[in-house]
Amino acid sequence: MKKSFFCLIGLMLAAMIFSGNCFALEIGNQKVEITASQTYVSRYIWRGQDLYGNNDGAYQPSLDISLPKLIYDTDLAFNVWGSFPLSAGHQDGEELDYTITLSKEIYKDLNLSLGYTYFDFPNASSDSDVQEPWISLSLAKIPGLGIDISFDLFAGYDFKAASGGPDEGWYYSWGLGTEIPLPHLVLFQEGQTLSLAVVNWGNDGVADLEPNSLYATELSLSTSYAFGKFSISPSFNYTINHEEKINNGDEEVWGGVEVSYAF
Secondary structure (H helix, E strand, C coil), X not given: CCHHHHHHHHHHHHHHHHHHHHHHCCCCCCCCEEEEEEEEECCCEECCEECCCCCCCEEEEEEEEEEEEEECCEEEEEEEEEEEECCCCCHHHCEEEEEEEEEEEEECCEEEEEEEEEEECCCCCHXXXXXXXXXXXXXXXXXXXXXXXXXXXXXXXXXXXXXCCCCCEEEEEEEEEEEEECCCCCCCCCCCEEEEEEEEEXXXXXXXXXXXXXXXXXXXXXXXXXXXXXXXXXXXXXXXXXXXXXXXXXXXXXXXXXEEEEC
C-alpha cells in the first residue's frame, strides 16, 4: 500500500471517529454534513478518457465535508478523492484530488458553483500535478417540458502545478439528466429511481489532446439503495468517442458500485 492510500483512509476514519464532535462544533445553527464513500469501477474513465488503459479497474474512496448555507445562503464544501489501480503497472497513476466548492441557488432551480481542484499524483514527478479552477451551472428542471429534465454546464481551466507540467487549456461539458421512478417490486425500494444522464465533453487542446468541441459522449444509468445512513449505488456506463486519439477511437463500457455513509 502507498502512503497516499493510507492518507485518504486515515481521513475517512477520522471523520467516522470524530463526526459527533464535528456536529457539536456549530457556529450558531450551522450544520456540518460528512459523507464517506468507497467506489469500485471496472475502468477508470475520466472525462471520456480511459486513464489506466488495458481496461483496468480502480478503487476510488472519497470524503465530503459540507457546510450548507454558511454565509448568504452559500454552501461551502470540501472533498478529498482518490483513485488506486486494481492491477499492477499503473503506480504513477495513483491519484489524490483536493477540491473546494462554493455553491448557491441564484434563481429558482438554477445553481451556480465555483470551485478549485488540485490533482495530485504522489508517485509521479511533481510536474505531473495539475490545478483547475472551474465553474458550473445546474438547472434542476428545464421549464416547459412534460417531464423533469436537468441541464448542466461545466468549464474548467487546467494549468500546470510545476514547471514542465502538462499543457494548459480548457475542458468543458454540457449534459442532460432525469430520474425515472421504479416500481415497488422485490428488487426495488419504495420511492427508488433510475438516474439517466448524458454528458458531452470538449476541450481546446489541453493535455496534448486535439482541440475538439466534442470528443466524447458519456451515457450512464444508476440507482441507489438506502439502508439507514448507508447507501449502495450501482451504475452502468458507456462512452462514445468522437476523436480517434481518445482511447484509440474505441468505445468504452464499464460498471461501478459505490457504498457511502452519511454521518
